Ligand SMILES: Nc1ncnc2c1ncn2[C@@H]1O[C@H](COP(=O)(O)OP(=O)(O)OP(=O)(O)O)[C@@H](O)[C@H]1O
């Protein structure tokens with residue numbers, strides 16, 4: 001019975017997706033924690049919103065909310081309420097700066113940190129229902145290589161990986177690529193190098209990462225999406241709980257984020273979002289996991 005209802009829901013989700021090829025679903029992940037994922041997602045979303053795009057951020061660091069704290073929001077309800085059927089997705093979505101929308105994760109809820117397949121299904125179903133009105137949906141994942149992280153990455157059209165200059169960031173991002181490739185059949189990853197002193201430094205780090213994936217992970221392709229300069233104003237904006245781009249629109253971090261937003265906003269939706277013969281979006285997450 002469960003499998004039957006699963007197949008029906010899946011079909012509905014898949015067909016629903018096909019008719020909305022403008023929606024782009026991007027997961028942002030890193031392996032290592034604290035490399036700037038949440039700041040990147042919040043501000044990229046803000047920059048895209050300022051370019052007229054409708055953006056929803058899903059705080060996919062379930063059980064350890066980040067994004068609402070970063071933006072000084074105080075949600076009354078969160079994804080936990082959605083999964084326990086105490087609230088609908090519309091009840092939970094918050095409006096953030098620059099008209100971005102946010103689906104907050106709960107805090108300190110251990111059961112959310114390792115979602116059971118049925119709960120993943122509920123979440124995906126709800127997201128499919130609500131995603132209709134958006135151009136972009138971002139998953140701000142947690143750190144590490146947990147099943148939640150790999151689930152959100154495989155449920156997205158594209159995965160953006162954030163790395164920094166720290167050697168541990170590179171080894172951790174490599175571990176994540178390896179797992180997503182081997183277990184979830186992901187082949188393509190976009191890479192942003194954060195907290196660098198120059199674009200040259202970012203490109204050097206990117207080259208090192210590509211050299212390792214080319215050598216050890218046949219079939220994986222990386223793409224350089226951009227770089228973000230180290231900016232001493234970032235921790236100040238974090239303390240003020242405001243979007244960085246709003247507070248410091250001309251600071252180094254903002255210039256780099258705007259460059260990436262400009263690039264992304266001009267792209268056509270990923271071919272994965274419309275190609276019928278490719279695993280994509282929601283379907284891919286379940287195809288691999290079941
Ligand atoms: N370009 C930057 N320049 C200076 N500081 C930065 C930059 N990017 C991020 N930071 C700082 O790094 C810290 C971690 O950022 P953030 O919370 O966005 O990381 P994260 O990857 O989401 O962490 P987690 O894995 O815990 O979710 C923050 O205190 C932020 O101020």
Ligand SMILES: [Mg+2]
Nearest residue numbers: 037038061066
């Ligand atoms: Mg975070």
